[in-house]
Amino acid sequence: MRIELSPRDVARIGLVPSADPLWELASSVRLLAVDDGFGWWRRWVRPRLPESVRVLEWLYAESVPGFLLPAAADLGAGLATVLGTGADRLRGELRGRTRDPGLPGWASGLVNGSVAGLPRLVQAMREYFEAAVEPHWDTVCAQVDADRELRTRVLSGEGVDALLASLGPALRWSAPTLSAGFGGEPLVPGGAGMLLVPTYFAVRPEVVLCRRPGPVRLGYPALHRPVRQRTARPLSPNRALGALLGPTRAAALAVVAAGCSTSELAARLGVTPSAVSKHTAVLRAAGLIATRRERNTVLHTLTPLGLSLLGG
Incomplete structure (x- = not known):
């Protein structure tokens, strides 16, 4: 499957507002x-x-x-x-x-x-x-919302190339072509753009070509991570956790609870990316976070142990 995206299509890439x-x-x-x-x-x-x-x-x-x-x-x-x-x-x-x-x-x-x-x-x-x-459905919505928030941050902070490259190993972005390892005719949106549909139950991408003048809709597997209900307040480290891990690593754990890239984590903590890499290496070795690379973007999420520790 190949989706051929013109500059007009790329400019009109968006995300669905909620789980479908x-x-x-x-x-x-x-x-x-x-x-x-x-x-x-x-x-x-x-x-x-x-x-x-x-x-x-x-x-x-x-x-x-x-x-x-x-x-x-x-x-x-x-x-x-x-x-x-x-x-x-x-x-x-x-x-x-x-x-x-x-x-x-x-x-x-x-x-x-x-x-x-x-x-x-x-x-x-x-x-x-x-x-x-x-x-x-509550879990589905929470996971899809978390994925949407992460992709939106990648798009606003690193651009559309980073967004498309972050969609997972089954999708490959090499401008102007987004391709996947399954059959089908090449799709040409023709300037109508593309709507991304993060999907909780998906294990592979799915493409639907809407009737004109609608955009191509691309469903992809949403990242799964430990998340609280959508109405829950953001997690924050307590004093005991700061004493155990150190204030910077405890703060890093709290930021990672929402899912983030290395550059986002560095910006939130106010430290350099190299310093963040050292902190995440320690947290990963302790089994508190998981890290995955999607093309040029490194994404961090909490493990169940990390969520349990942060939740107190």
């Missing part, structure tokens, strides 16, 4: 067929899955049809848009989909553009979301 329920629904359904992480969630969800999940597994098994990922403010609005999908679009986006004789007739009819099955499809999507995704 239909992207989380789609990504979680695809997780049921793989073993790439989220084993805890698969073990938890399997006894709770509604019977209608078979239809969703069939629909999402290959690439996710664009009509199932509309741009919408919330779950209700998204499902209403799915319900209004036209027959031509159904036929076009499901063309070539392998039929499953074990599915109900209304589901198989979708391939032929039968909109009569859409109410049942929307009901199946709602039942699945309520059983599999909604119980984890």
Whole structure:
């Protein structure tokens, strides 16, 4: 997959304002067929899955049809848009989909553009979301919000090249091309830009080309880190922690709680990047933080031990 981004597209790159329920629904359904992480969630969800999940597994098994990922403010609005999908679009986006004789007739009819099955499809999507995704929605939103905040800081502090390079090992940015290691035709937004969709349940990128004049939407795996609820106050070190680690390292641990790059941490602490590297090396060796490099950006997050220590 290649997305060819013109200067106008690059100037119009943005992030969704919050977690997208239909992207989380789609990504979680695809997780049921793989073993790439989220084993805890698969073990938890399997006894709770509604019977209608078979239809969703069939629909999402290959690439996710664009009509199932509309741009919408919330779950209700998204499902209403799915319900209004036209027959031509159904036929076009499901063309070539392998039929499953074990599915109900209304589901198989979708391939032929039968909109009569859409109410049942929307009901199946709602039942699945309520059983599999909604119980984890606070965690999903907290993780996606944290990822968005981090990407926004990278964009404002280091520019769009650093942002695109930070999206993970499955995506490679070499201007003007963003590429990923899975199939598909080259996409050309044509100046419409690109909207990034951090997705909690994703294990690989997913691309949807919106109908003109909409932007390309690129879903990518959100960084997972220990975070508190969205309403929680920022963590801060206490005196005992300062006495244990030293005031600078204790402060560094508090800053890393929100996720940050080395340059951001240096700016927050008012020290040089080389000094920060020494402090993070000590914290990492103690098992309090984890560090990962994404192209030219080094990102730091708390480990469960670090979060426990900071939380007191």
